[in-house]
Amino acid sequence: xxxxxxxxxxxxRRFTIWINALLVVMLMATxxxxxxxxxxGAESARSTPPDPAYVAGTRIDxxxxxxxxxxxxxxxxxxxxxxxxxxxxxxxxxLVARFADRAPVVYVTPGANRDDExxxxxxxxxxxxxxxxxxxxxxxxxxxxxxLVDRTGTVLHAWEGVPPGDQDAIVEAIETAIIxx
Numbered sequence: 001x002x003x004x005x006x007x008x009x010x011x012x013r014r015f016t017i018w019i020n021a022l023l024v025v026m027l028m029a030t031x032x033x034x035x036x037x038x039x040x041g042a043e044s045a046r047s048t049p050p051d052p053a054y055v056a057g058t059r060i061d062x063x064x065x066x067x068x069x070x071x072x073x074x075x076x077x078x079x080x081x082x083x084x085x086x087x088x089x090x091x092x093x094x095l096v097a098r099f100a101d102r103a104p105v106v107y108v109t110p111g112a113n114r115d116d117e118x119x120x121x122x123x124x125x126x127x128x129x130x131x132x133x134x135x136x137x138x139x140x141x142x143x144x145x146x147x148l149v150d151r152t153g154t155v156l157h158a159w160e161g162v163p164p165g166d167q168d169a170i171v172e173a174i175e176t177a178i179i180x181x
Contacts, residue, residue, distance in 0.1 A: 053141045054158035062153040072103035072156075072178045075147040077140030079111035080120035085144045088162045089123065092144065096125040098171070103148065103178050110134045148174055 054060065066073045076092065078085040085092075096105050107126050110133070111117040121131040134140075140147075142160040149155055156177045159170055 054147045054155045067151045071151045074105045077145040079109045080116035082143045107131045
């Protein structure tokens with residue numbers, strides 16, 4: 001018995017059409033939930049963004065040794081494997097050099113590879129002693145994040161993502177905050 005019967009061919013064609021139609025419907029439904037988060041019960045993509053993790057005037061629990069050399073500390077949340085951190089590297093290197101005596105940088109990372117994190121920190125001009133692993137209660141939502149704190153851990157300024165267009169404003173805000181006026 002070679003070949004197939006007309007009834008079997010018709011069944012296979014109808015079954016294939018039915019399965020394809022079902023797949024299309026499933027893909028459309030999935031696409032609707034992805035494209036329109038409100039349908040999935042998620043927050044609308046057009047809604048206001050959530051508050052930043054660190055807001056001026058709030059206090060974070062920073063270890064005392066972060067403030068040994070200066071009344072101000074720049075806390076840099078980053079990790080070597082972060083593409084945005086890599087792109088911000090030249091700017092971060094400039095910050096470290098510019099504010100080394102007045103607002104030293106502490107590099108806080110959740111990164112798992114210690115060798116990579118030390119290498120990235122050194123590439124910014126940081127000493128190994130200023131590279132820390134993030135305590136559970138001192139974390140950032142986005143890397144890189146810069147947070148300028150005073151000796152008490154009070155947040156003076158915070159910048160999430162360090163966008164290139166904001167770099168001059170960041171330097172100016174740090175200068176204004178740490179120069180007694």
